[in-house]
Amino acid sequence: MAILFDKQTSRWLLQGKNVSYGLGVDKNGTLQHLYFGSKLPFVSDLPDVNTAIYHSSFEPSGGITQPEYPAWGGMYYYEPCLKATFSDHVRDTRLVYKEHQITENEQVDELVIVLQDTVYPLFVHLHYRLFPEHDVIERYAVIENTGTTPITLEQALSGSWHTPRGDRYRLTHLGGKWIEETQIYQDEITPGKKTLESRRGNTGAQANPWFAIDRGTADEDQGEVWFGALGWSGNWKITVEYNPFKLLQVSGGIHDFDFAWHLEGGKSFQTPAFVGGYTRLGFGQASRNFHDYQRNHVLPKPIAEQVRPVLYNSWEATYFDVTEQGQMALAERAAAIGVELFVVDDGWFGERHHDRAGLGDWTVNPVKFPNGLKPLIDKVESLGMRFGIWVEPEMVNPDSDLYRKNPDWIYHFPNRPRTESRNQCVLNVSKPEVQEFIFKMLDDLLSENNIDFIKWDMNRSFSEPGWPDAPQAIQKEIWVRHVQGLYDILARLRAKHPKVAFESCSGGGARIDLGIMRLTDEVWTSDNTEPYERLFIQEGYSLAYNAQTMMCWVADSAKWVKNRPAPVAYRFHSSMMGSLGIGGNLTQWSEEELAESTQLIEEYKSIRHIVQKGNQYRLLSPRKGNTTAVQYVTHDQSESVLFALMHPQKFQNPSPRIYLRGLKSDSLYKVTDIEEPISGSALMNRGIDVNLHADLASKLLKIREVK
Known part of the structure; x- marks a missing residue:
């Protein structure tokens, strides 16, 4: 007992x-x-x-x-x-x-x-x-x-x-x-x-x-x-x-x-x-x-038992300039490098040409998609990928048909301004009718289209948390009722559409917790896709949460949030330590970058079961020294993978010796770049040198038990 x-x-x-x-x-x-x-x-x-x-x-x-x-x-x-x-x-x-x-x-x-x-x-x-x-x-x-x-x-x-x-x-x-x-x-x-x-x-x-x-x-x-x-x-x-x-x-x-x-x-x-x-x-x-x-x-079954697919998201390539032909062109590039899930982000619905209008009007824009989403979905599937889409169901733009029809569906107080942030307001999800609207909208979207993935975003915090037509006794319950409503909508959607995976996103990583993880399959870790800074974000994330849930994008170099230029391999190695996604504008990547990306995605597929399901060891912290090193080991200790990434280096100091963890002491292992098999004891106690010397150099080593 x-x-x-x-x-x-x-x-x-x-x-x-x-x-x-x-x-x-x-x-x-x-x-x-x-x-x-x-x-x-x-x-x-x-x-x-x-x-x-x-x-x-x-x-x-x-x-x-x-x-x-x-x-x-x-x-x-x-x-x-x-x-x-x-x-x-x-x-x-x-x-x-x-x-x-x-x-x-x-x-x-x-x-x-x-x-x-x-x-x-x-x-x-x-x-x-x-x-x-x-x-x-x-x-x-x-x-x-x-x-x-x-x-x-x-x-x-x-x-x-x-x-x-x-x-x-x-x-x-x-x-x-x-x-x-x-x-x-x-x-x-x-x-x-x-x-x-x-x-x-x-x-x-x-x-x-x-x-x-x-x-x-x-x-x-x-x-x-x-x-x-x-x-x-x-x-x-x-x-x-x-x-x-x-x-x-x-x-x-x-x-x-x-x-x-x-x-x-x-x-x-x-x-x-x-x-x-x-x-x-x-x-x-x-x-x-x-x-x-x-x-x-915690994570929902049976999806949690699978490995997460390699994802492409169109946001940084097109922003609101979403069109059927433009998305098809991106899909062709994504499929060619090995992507398994193609996700259309913001801009596909209503009068959503910028962030000032359209939120709440969840119907396909007829100019951008004259025949609905089906032609794009068919194209994506013909390329061997699954299809996903972005939504922000808890929010509304004042410039929308939904707001004009139901202006009291947002949190607000009488005699106080209705504060806008990001040109939007928060829907009162405490209201049963709002919950039913959100559920029906998403249920219809999933029922009418072959969609395998929903990115559920929430891009602003609450203000004026009033519910004027509710009894006085429950006014201060909205903080709880909103979350209960959110959970109920997700639970109902999962029950009716069990094959659909969900990602939780909130202005970057502002909705990451065990509660949302019971109803979603991964979380958006941060809007920061700069590969060096991500090492600090991902280290902290790993203290609490598992790598399978951590979505990590490879983005364009030296563009978003003032990224410093970084090699393709470094960008991928930083992102391969979780669930891998691609977020750059593939139409502007060179043939050499696309070829290297194809090889790295294929390599990730060969190790993702170790990363997403295995034991994680933080060997060298980005907060100390000039190198980050993270190791993942399968539970049977037969396979492992090591990521080593050098920071902007100083004084020509090489990367330090790395001492592995979690292996069988008396077993022999074959390690990438090491000619002869070496014991787990030696790898853990004698350590290995990865020989990184240059700024933003990186290396991925595979470690496999010799049977």
Whole structure:
């Protein structure tokens, strides 16, 4: 059994492959956190649930503890998971243990602990879903009102993670901005709070809902790491709080800013999943565990079981100047170099000749496509490729038929301006009629055309989040209802069109999280396609998310976002470390560039199963030294691939020796550029030289076990 319960001491022990998680009920009926760390064999190994730190009369009389799901009430002064106001205006919640249930399945075991308020008809069902093979736990809460009068939820987080009492903890997190997403930041944790958040209506590029905690000494290969991420694509927060008693908790969930949920009698509210894990083997193992969990239990089946195709997107070649003949010419070039999926981007619909008009009018432009999309789709398929298309369903231009017909379908407040950003406004997806419009539009598009791929974009954040014709009690629910509506539309579309793959995009990488990944097959990592800068974005991305989901384009050199000139091979090698896409204007590539691209795409197809499905090892960071090196290894350790890319070099210093990881020590491997087979032990301990010397030089090495 992966979940053990000791009835006599009211303690539970969740056991993964290498991790244990312990909790118990104290003498007051409060659910307390007891342990999160290396695997323990017995429930009796857990500490006494009634142990507390007593300090002075100025601190809570019950002592300093680690409540598992703290509610705001009594003398609790730290970040609560739950804050509620009852119908009689009482704003104090006291949760005690009521019952629990354990369910065992083949790949996941689940513990549900029910807490109840001591007076009011408020119940909290805490769900713990344990994935033992990956040492990962999913947590979420279902908050239930069993009474007849409403309860207002003012904060409803998914849960709190705790580390052992100690000091010198360090926080690793991801931040940035447009074209600089998922940058790695590391901060010493000192007493007080640090909040990572988005209040923009989407996940946001400024912070990503992922965190890692270590004792300040962990690296890629060693050291205790506690890590986690939220599965939510709207307003979120993760609060890291360290108190003077050296207790650390990380609380996360839907953001409480401008939030209130009107919980009617007989109704419940479910929080998003807050996923966490632990390892003693550093940031590298934390990432590999999390990557496998995502591929096996988050990404939609059966598409997730396949490798992602090589994609071409027409945006940077044509922008809004989309025509049937122009797209056909690009398709011919794309097919000739080995592309498998051809995607038409913005500009195919309505009066969409620029970004000032047409959003919301999702009908094929009759001038650009006189006979609809079918001739282009037929052409693409005749060339041996599949067809995809871009949409931005949550947005509308004021200059559109949709807006003129339904001006109140956007978020807005009376007596306030309707702010435009990128010449567009946000549709109120909280409205059922808006959800139905979006679903029908996309359902018709997919039903009437043979489309295999949808790029779903969202190019602006929220403003004036009002819903004037809704009851006052639910006005602040739009932040949640919008995301619920988005998820519902995607789920319905996937159920009706199961062969269609979806990509999540939001002004670059502003909607990347475990929530959107449950309903899409890949994400657009960043609008920044500059191959050197992408190394920093992709390194941060890999801390949290797997390579299969990371769309990476090879773009034109020295054009978009002031790219520095870079060789074709360097551009490809940078992009081959995820799901490969091509985004340049192929009609302007030379015959030599096209020939080299053809060879590199063919090489990628031979290794993509290793990159997309294998274990990733970050060997040399772009943040240190003059070379980036990233290795991928199949789970059976028989195949591996190494990417090495030199930065703009200084002082004629060569690239450093690279020490591989993840191979069988006593097996022989054949390595590209090395004449004789060499042992895994030698590759990992003696290392190899890739001999890069020039600016933006790069190399791809294949490593195969000699049978």
